[in-house]
Amino acid sequence: xxxxxxxxxxxCAEGRAANLPCNHSTISGNEYVYWYRQIHSQGPQYIIHxxxxxxxxxxxxxxxxEDRKSSTLILPHATLRDTAVYxxxxxxxxxxxxxxxxxxxxxxxxxx
Amino acid sequence: DGGITQSPKYLxxxxxxxxxxxxxxxxxxDAMYWYRQDPGQGLRLIYYSQIVNDFQKGDIxxxxxxxxxxxxxxxLTVTSAQxxxxxxxxxASSIKDPNSPLHFGNGTRLTVT
Numbered sequence: 378x379x380x381x382x383x384x385x386x387x388x389c390a391e392g393r394a395a396n397l398p399c400n401h402s403t404i405s406g407n408e409y410v411y412w413y414r415q416i417h418s419q420g421p422q423y424i425i426h427x428x429x430x431x432x433x434x435x436x437x438x439x440x441x442x443e444d445r446k447s448s449t450l451i452l453p454h455a456t457l458r459d460t461a462v463y464x465x466x467x468x469x470x471x472x473x474x475x476x477x478x479x480x481x482x483x484x485x486x487x488x489x
Numbered sequence: 490d491g492g493i494t495q496s497p498k499y500l501x502x503x504x505x506x507x508x509x510x511x512x513x514x515x516x517x518x519d520a521m522y523w524y525r526q527d528p529g530q531g532l533r534l535i536y537y538s539q540i541v542n543d544f545q546k547g548d549i550x551x552x553x554x555x556x557x558x559x560x561x562x563x564x565l566t567v568t569s570a571q572x573x574x575x576x577x578x579x580x581a582s583s584i585k586d587p588n589s590p591l592h593f594g595n596g597t598r599l600t601v602t
Contacts, residue, residue: 409588420493420579420593421532464531475520475587476547479531 399465512580
């Protein structure tokens, strides 16, 4: 499975866009990019995922570069409740399950 | 509301005792997973199951056991053979699609002294 590299921590002002980068230079053609977040002492929450096209949902946007070696998660208007650890994961899935490997993620702090 | 329920939220045990963590889902998902998280770390996969009465070892299965007798239930037993059992344990489920997202419970924090 491809590995990902994320900054250890980031800050963002409330109301501004938070742009969280992720490098996955060894990603292969069938691997999806997933983003999850984890608020302290809770289970991870699914945010978004994509293969090659940019994706948007009610929570965030996912921008994947054309060569697929990096991606950016965008939270368009960050709030204090977006303070969490954000995980970028690439995984091909296999058979009937999706075996995701979580790294240490990016700790995002949203401040007033 | 559909979801995954893990109980209890906090669990304390003495060293040398086996302990079973509960995970129940009403999402009608086929696949279920157990992860372990240590402070400041990512999640590591312990066991996963695609279907009733079938399960596979993940990356750190030693010292753990599971069963999958019902679709909605996937209990994890932390045995006395697990050398460092104190951790945050997370259960997840997904539909039977290799590219479907995982839905997580809110975890059980196990402390063994």
